[in-house]
Amino acid sequence: MAKVLVCGWDTQADGLAPGVEETLTLGRKLAAALGAELGLVVLGSAPPDAARVAGRHGASTLETLADPKLAAGGSDARVEALAQLCQAHAPRALLMPQTFDARLVAPRVAGRLGVPIVMNGIDVDVENGALRVTATAYGGDTHALYEIAGDGTALVCVSTTALRAEPAPEPRTPVVEEFPVDLRTVTERIRVLEPAKTEGPRLEEANTIVAGGRGLGAAEHFAWIEQLAEALGGMAGASRPLVDDGWVDASRQVGLTGRITRPALYIAVGISGASQHMAGCSAAKTIVAINRDADAAIFRHARYGIVGDCHEILPELIRAARAHRAGGS
Amino acid sequence: MRIVVCVKEVLDPDAVNSFAVAGRLTIGEDGTSLTQSAIPRLMNGYDEQALEAALRLRDAGASGTIAVVSIGADPANILRHAAALGADEITHVAADPADRADRAGLDGHATAALLVAWIRSTGGADLVLCGRQASDDDQGVVPALIGEQLGVPVVTIARALALEAGGDAVRVTRVTPDGDEVVLAPLPAVVTISSELGTPRYPTAARKLQARRAKPAVVTLDALGVAAAAGAPRVRLLRQWVPALHGHCELLAGAPAEAADALVARLIQDGAI
Ligand SMILES: Cc1cc2nc3c(=O)[nH]c(=O)nc-3n(C[C@H](O)[C@H](O)[C@H](O)COP(=O)(O)OP(=O)(O)OC[C@H]3O[C@@H](n4cnc5c(N)ncnc54)[C@H](O)[C@@H]3O)c2cc1C
Numbered sequence: 345m346a347k348v349l350v351c352g353w354d355t356q357a358d359g360l361a362p363g364v365e366e367t368l369t370l371g372r373k374l375a376a377a378l379g380a381e382l383g384l385v386v387l388g389s390a391p392p393d394a395a396r397v398a399g400r401h402g403a404s405t406l407e408t409l410a411d412p413k414l415a416a417g418g419s420d421a422r423v424e425a426l427a428q429l430c431q432a433h434a435p436r437a438l439l440m441p442q443t444f445d446a447r448l449v450a451p452r453v454a455g456r457l458g459v460p461i462v463m464n465g466i467d468v469d470v471e472n473g474a475l476r477v478t479a480t481a482y483g484g485d486t487h488a489l490y491e492i493a494g495d496g497t498a499l500v501c502v503s504t505t506a507l508r509a510e511p512a513p514e515p516r517t518p519v520v521e522e523f524p525v526d527l528r529t530v531t532e533r534i535r536v537l538e539p540a541k542t543e544g545p546r547l548e549e550a551n552t553i554v555a556g557g558r559g560l561g562a563a564e565h566f567a568w569i570e571q572l573a574e575a576l577g578g579m580a581g582a583s584r585p586l587v588d589d590g591w592v593d594a595s596r597q598v599g600l601t602g603r604i605t606r607p608a609l610y611i612a613v614g615i616s617g618a619s620q621h622m623a624g625c626s627a628a629k630t631i632v633a634i635n636r637d638a639d640a641a642i643f644r645h646a647r648y649g650i651v652g653d654c655h656e657i658l659p660e661l662i663r664a665a666r667a668h669r670a671g672g673s
Numbered sequence: 674m675r676i677v678v679c680v681k682e683v684l685d686p687d688a689v690n691s692f693a694v695a696g697r698l699t700i701g702e703d704g705t706s707l708t709q710s711a712i713p714r715l716m717n718g719y720d721e722q723a724l725e726a727a728l729r730l731r732d733a734g735a736s737g738t739i740a741v742v743s744i745g746a747d748p749a750n751i752l753r754h755a756a757a758l759g760a761d762e763i764t765h766v767a768a769d770p771a772d773r774a775d776r777a778g779l780d781g782h783a784t785a786a787l788l789v790a791w792i793r794s795t796g797g798a799d800l801v802l803c804g805r806q807a808s809d810d811d812q813g814v815v816p817a818l819i820g821e822q823l824g825v826p827v828v829t830i831a832r833a834l835a836l837e838a839g840g841d842a843v844r845v846t847r848v849t850p851d852g853d854e855v856v857l858a859p860l861p862a863v864v865t866i867s868s869e870l871g872t873p874r875y876p877t878a879a880r881k882l883q884a885r886r887a888k889p890a891v892v893t894l895d896a897l898g899v900a901a902a903a904g905a906p907r908v909r910l911l912r913q914w915v916p917a918l919h920g921h922c923e924l925l926a927g928a929p930a931e932a933a934d935a936l937v938a939r940l941i942q943d944g945a946i
Contacts, residue, residue: 451781479811481811486916594869649923660934
């Protein structure tokens with residue numbers, strides 16, 4: 345039986361990588377359209393809830409690829425492991441959430457196997473037997489429909505922010521297997537001299553984000569963004585120009601090429617709402633826009649808006665937020 | 674040392690954004706490409722930063738050539754810009770004439786295959802620099818495909834790079850979600866550059882003038898010995914459209930203090946704070 349595989353290797357101690365369930369939802373749709381079986385693949389040892397998650401989304405198999413070389417996190421091992429998996433199963437499609445690592449590993453696997461790949465996928469379908477992938481382009485200003493020729497394996501990286509995970513109507517109990525990878529010949533060519541170290545919480549996990557843009561006017565005004573974020577118990581983010589100009593660190597950048605966030609509340613101050621920025625925050629449950637231009641694109645995404653000068657509004661908003669925090673208002 | 678920088682001509686993304694916001698972004702009759710007569714074309718921003726990275730390596734003492742290559746309908750302008758910035762060689766790999774600048778006619782594999790064939794035909798490269806992605810299709814797969822086809826390591830999303838003393842490795846600072854990571858990759862290698870590298874330089878007036886006369890070398894598929902089939906796309910753009918956006922924003926009016934209080938009240942009421 346034909347297979348559709350979903351791979352999530354960015355495993356965290358307490359569960360699967362964010363986006364795996366949304367990707368499984370797309371995978372199930374594709375498997376149904378192809379009359380194929382859905383399987384979940386985990387690089388490294390599977391977290392305890394992997395089988396339950398796989399079953400909830402209708403996967404009939406959960407495969408783990410365990411090898412100490414995979415645990416080290418190098419991309420040469422990951423590419424080789426996924427290439428071996430694809431060669432063994434010849435799946436019609438291998439889908440993965442588009443994490444930072446997947447952006448490198450997925451196209452390399454495609455290159456190694458000489459198979460087609462589409463990034464930024466938001467939907468998949470089958471038409472006359474051919475795989476079709478809808479992806480964002482121009483940061484999201486447009487959507488593009490790609491058709492993949494042939495019936496070999498195709499790789500799709502899924503941009504999961506705008507997708508909703510929907511469990512299968514009938515959960516299954518997946519067969520749990522270990523896929524025998526052989527990584528004896530793999531020696532990582534790239535040596536990590538200084539590993540990245542997260543300092544403090546990450547924007548990706550923040551429940552509330554207050555983000556500032558070029559409309560702040562001056563680097564020192566970012567202090568207001570930090571104060572408002574603190575008053576709301578959230579984190580401060582920024583649009584790319586603030587990073588480009590060195591006002592804030594790159595770790596603050598929200599967007600297509602920065603952090604892809606999913607907070608409950610996102611307050612955008614002096615941000616125009618360019619598609620590339622929205623790609624990193626449009627999944628927020630509530631978006632608030634503060635901008636002096638009533639026609640700014642950000643208002644089309646926002647639930648609440650204030651049209652006005654942020655230099656006048658921010659101090660008042662900080663006051664009101666602090667009052668709420670203190671139990672007043 | 675031979676540094677190859679791969680560049681792509683794209684529609685100015687800021688202009689595309691402005692058209693989108695104004696609701697004037699439209700798709701042409703072919704159903705796949707943007708109506709682009711009013712939108713300027715320029716070198717993909719990350720590719721310009723990849724060239725900047727190459728120039729910085731030279732400023733830091735690297736000897737050898739910087740060769741800039743582009744595939745596309747007519748990338749002469751961006752190649753001349755590259756020459757004005759300091760590229761030693763500029764080359765246009767002329768693929769299928771049906772290949773428009775948005776590359777509807779060439780997929781990532783075909784693009785990488787042509788670039789690799791050209792790189793090989795010129796004696797190889799010690800370092801291939803590319804932008805992390807193109808701002809039109811945002812796919813960002815070509816650098817990794819080049820790396821696999823050449824069988825060399827790929828390092829993505831760099832903000833800084835430096836050659837090691839012996840010239841046989843490159844030290845790269847990557848921007849990761851967990852902060853900066855510094856890695857060492859043996860050469861030859863492919864490195865992709867991100868915006869965190871910083872603003873690229875401007876060409877001097879004299880260089881600009883000089884580069885106006887620069888003619889890119891034009892290389893055809895025949896000359897590369899690449900069969901036309903290698904350029905046949907397996908990922909084909911069928912349609913492109915502008916997604917509809919249904920906003921329902923409630924504007925909070927009044928003096929700043931009033932509007933701020935009203936907003937906080939709404940957020941409390943919604944349970945958002
Ligand atoms: C390939 C690519 C990738 C990109 N990736 C990202 C990304 O990851 N993240 C990102 O953010 N951008 C990204 N960008 C850039 C993006 O296209 C926009 O240029 C950027 O988001 C604009 O930032 P901004 O809204 O802060 O600035 P602007 O667009 O300049 O907007 C400033 C806003 O502030 C308002 N304003 C001005 N003064 C005031 C005031 N006193 N009070 C209130 N409002 C005021 C203005 O009305 C305006 O709407 C990318 C671009 C490309 C091409």
